[in-house]
Amino acid sequence: MxxxxxxxxxxxxxxxxxxxxxxxxxxxxxxxxxxxxxxxxxxxxxxxxxxxxxxxxxxxxxxxxxxxxxxxxxxxxxxxxxxxxxxxxxxxxxxxxxxxxxxxxxxxxxYGGFSPRLPIPDLIPRKTNGLKFLGATGARSIQADFLSCIKINYDFNHQNGSHRETFRVRENPIHRFEAQGHIARVDLTFIREDNTFKEILDNPAILSLPKRYQGQLDYVFPSLVVFRAEVDLGHLPQVFVLYPETESRTRIFVLCYGTWNPLLLKLPGVNQFMTRSLLKATAVVTEQDAKTVESLYPSQPPQIRLPHEDIMAYVEQLYRDW
Ligand code: FES
Ligand SMILES: [Fe+2]
CATH class of the missing domain: 2.102.10.10 (Rieske [2Fe-2S] iron-sulphur domain)
Incomplete structure (x- = not known):
């Protein structure tokens, strides 16, 4: 290949x-x-x-x-x-x-046997300094090419489609998009509807999401995205990792780090319960992305434009200019 x-x-x-x-x-x-x-x-x-x-x-x-x-x-x-x-x-x-x-x-x-063209990024140690490693989750091979898989990480319009039942995002305005070479940062707000009782039962970690919260995404092309949400339950950055297995198969996994709010620690077992449900909820999210990407027909020039699609164009350009 x-x-x-x-x-x-x-x-x-x-x-x-x-x-x-x-x-x-x-x-x-x-x-x-x-x-x-x-x-x-x-x-x-x-x-x-x-x-x-x-x-x-x-x-x-x-x-x-x-x-x-x-x-x-x-x-x-x-x-x-x-x-x-x-x-x-x-x-x-x-x-x-x-x-x-x-x-x-x-x-x-x-580097998979090739001469290095970019340094090993220090994003993960920087963003998780002093935090506990909670676990790896959502590991899966996606039956799709690398570009399709990475683009969904830069797509700010799919929350309401692919992730509808999990996040119930009504709006997610972007306040900042900054890119410098292969490093980028996005700041946004999530404004949510209520989840149904069944959705909460299936996925208790969504209880940690308030109706409105800030999020940040730090990207290092091509392998990493760190997502942080400002929520009361704790400081819980998630690292989304991608690598190409073959031309038509892409590996994804997520590393979860964090500290739970000290108030939670007082309640016996809650910490472990929340960690388990966070890992499970994260795997649900990657599964939703994977299913979306796997279901796509071959790509065509789009005939409709949505807001912030320039962020996807940015990553596609990095890929094509490599
Ligand atoms: S030892 Fe014979 S195939 Fe490996
Ligand atoms: Fe997604």
Missing amino acids: TPVLPGAPWLIAHRTMVGINRPYEITLNGRDYVLWQTAEGQLFALDNSCPHMQAPLSNGWVCQERQSITCPFHALEFSGDGRLLTEGKPSGQPIAKPLDLVIQGDLIWT
Whole structure:
């Protein structure tokens, strides 16, 4: 395949998603890789195709003592730098191809084998400094190309369609849109209708949304959007992450951070309950976006214009000018 945005930094996982001493498979720009993490937090990544007879290493198993991965087909064992183990020791030259990783705290980034064209963004550490990591949620492959998937993150008119039942947004006026190269920021207000009782039961986290609240979106093209809403329940930034799996498949996941309002902490169990419902509600939102994008017919020049579509044009331009 033609790689999507070669040289872009891609956030492929948070450490908690990889787990400990077990293979974790990802697909990036048409290639499959296997990652694994030791109990001490060392991370390794190799091309997923075994150099012997191309079995998927991610179907194999990790040896804790030797920090190696074993192929599920003929049980050959490889070190994290891709060398074959003989009598328990790595020997010779690497034969399995390692994937370059850049570790930023708990965040696992890669350039997918291309020369870097943008630095690893510091947006997440800046926006989540001092906050607790609440969990990763909404991980899913969207059956759609990268551009269609990223555009919905810059689309300020779909709240009332795709997310109608969750947010009941009546209006979301934008007060500020600033873009500088691949970095952008949007400030807006959400004005909501009431949710139905059933919607609240299905999705209690929407109780945390007042009738009117401010929100900010910070974008770093092409991989990240951080959303923050000013609500009484706490300071709870959400990081929406995208990377291209293939030309027609895009991976999404969301990292939730935050501190709940100290008043909530006084009530036993409420904190955990709210965290669970926040993660669930966030996954509902990404599912709504994914379903929307997957349902679209091939793109045509639009014959109707809605407000703020210049923000979508901005991201499309970044994509086409890469
Ligand atoms: S295919 Fe991997 S060991 Fe043979
Ligand atoms: Fe959306």
